[in-house]
Amino acid sequence: xxxxxxxxxxxxxxxxxxxxxxxxxxxxxxxxxxxxxxxxxxxxxxxxxxxxxxxxxxxxxxxxxxxxxxxxxxxxxxxxxxxxxxxxxxxxxxxxxxxxxxxxxxxxxx
Amino acid sequence: xxxxxxxxxxxxxxxxxxxxxxxxxxxxxxxxxxxxxxxxxxxxxxxxxxxxxxxxxxxxxxxxxxxxxxxxxxxxxxxxxxxxxxxxxxxxxxxxxxxxxxxxxxxxxx
DNA sequence: CTTATTTATCGTAATATTGCAATATAGTAT
DNA sequence: ATACTATATTGCAATATTACGATAAATAAG
Numbered sequence: 001x002x003x004x005x006x007x008x009x010x011x012x013x014x015x016x017x018x019x020x021x022x023x024x025x026x027x028x029x030x031x032x033x034x035x036x037x038x039x040x041x042x043x044x045x046x047x048x049x050x051x052x053x054x055x056x057x058x059x060x061x062x063x064x065x066x067x068x069x070x071x072x073x074x075x076x077x078x079x080x081x082x083x084x085x086x087x088x089x090x091x092x093x094x095x096x097x098x099x100x101x102x103x104x105x106x107x108x109x110x
Numbered sequence: 111x112x113x114x115x116x117x118x119x120x121x122x123x124x125x126x127x128x129x130x131x132x133x134x135x136x137x138x139x140x141x142x143x144x145x146x147x148x149x150x151x152x153x154x155x156x157x158x159x160x161x162x163x164x165x166x167x168x169x170x171x172x173x174x175x176x177x178x179x180x181x182x183x184x185x186x187x188x189x190x191x192x193x194x195x196x197x198x199x200x201x202x203x204x205x206x207x208x209x210x211x212x213x214x215x216x217x218x219x220x
Numbered sequence: 221c222t223t224a225t226t227t228a229t230c231g232t233a234a235t236a237t238t239g240c241a242a243t244a245t246a247g248t249a250t
Numbered sequence: 251a252t253a254c255t256a257t258a259t260t261g262c263a264a265t266a267t268t269a270c271g272a273t274a275a276a277t278a279a280g
Contacts, residue, residue: 001271008161009136013143017136023133024121025238033123036211047257053117056239058258065236069237074247078256084210092205099202101146102195112238112265135268157227164268168228173267184276189227 019091022067027052030061035070035083046081129201132177137162138170145180145193156191 001054006014023029027050034049047054061081064070069088072081116124133139137160144159149156159166168196171191179198182191 001233002267004135004137004236004268005162006136006214009140013117013136013139017139018135020139021134024127024134025114026123026127027114027238029123029127029130030119032208035178036208052238053240054257055241055259060239062258069219078247079258083208085213088205088208088212092202092209095198095202095205097141098146098193098198099195102193102198112236112263114238114266162268163270164227165229165271169268169270172228188225190270219276 016091016094019067019069021067021073022064025060026067027056031057031060031064032069032083035081126204129177129179129197132174132179135170137167138174141167141170141174142179142193145191176204 009017026048030047033045047057050057052060054102059088061070061072065072065081066088069084069085072079074080119127131140139158141156144156144211157167160167162170171180171182175182175191177197180191181194182189184190
């Protein structure tokens with residue numbers, strides 16, 4: 001084995017897991033934080049900001065894009081990447097809801 | 111290679127990535143959702159709820175525990191697992207803050 | 221003590237991820 | 251066309267993850 005059994009879970013569970021997984025690497029967290037921090041999204045210097053080689057960064061960007069967390073568009077010679085606000089908002093809502101359900105629990109044992 | 115270069119990133123980035131990674135699998139999302147949904151946390155039937163073999167579920171529970179997302183305590187013959195509210199709250203706050211920063215952006219290109 | 225019952229661990233095969241050197245691609249400028 | 255710059259893709263080695271059968275450990279019931 002070694003392959004995730006995606007077919008046994010709901011589409012939402014798989015989509016969520018995919019996005020969480022995309023954020024499940026410190027380099028990709030760092031990329032997201034950088035993209036959020038920089039006010040504009042003309043970001044031709046991500047490679048210089050990270051302690052990783054250019055192909056590695058490119059691959060991480062690709063994974064973030066595949067997970068729908070960032071968007072990219074060609075901007076002349078450079079490429080413009082930015083965070084997909086909706087995706088982050090969706091994740092945030094999901095966790096906020098989980099939080100709410102936990103707050104409303106009566107029995108608390110552990 | 112194949113090993114994550116954790117030492118190049120901040121402790122917070124690594125901790126966050128670890129928790130996100132733990133949520134980065136549909137089975138573990140399903141486990142969390144079940145633990146949240148069930149009002150009490152005496153949960154001896156997680157295996158029956160999931161479409162996976164018992165050792166696999168046990169392993170997923172272990173990963174969630176290692177990431178600090180759930181807590182477990184022995185309850186006679188069964189084991190009592192429940193969600194760590196603080197961990198979820200921390201993730202939620204992180205994303206809420208990211209969201210806020212994105213809302214306040216002036217330039218929006220992509 | 222023996223037998224269930226429940227959860228954990230070990231061992232292992234299949235697959236995925238991480239990281240980077242080398243190379244390719246695409247646009248800009250001279 | 252040539253050189254330059256920025257990003258992507260390929261190929262590959264090292265390591266990690268996923269899944270499960272077999273087995274162990276621990277407690278409960280008879």
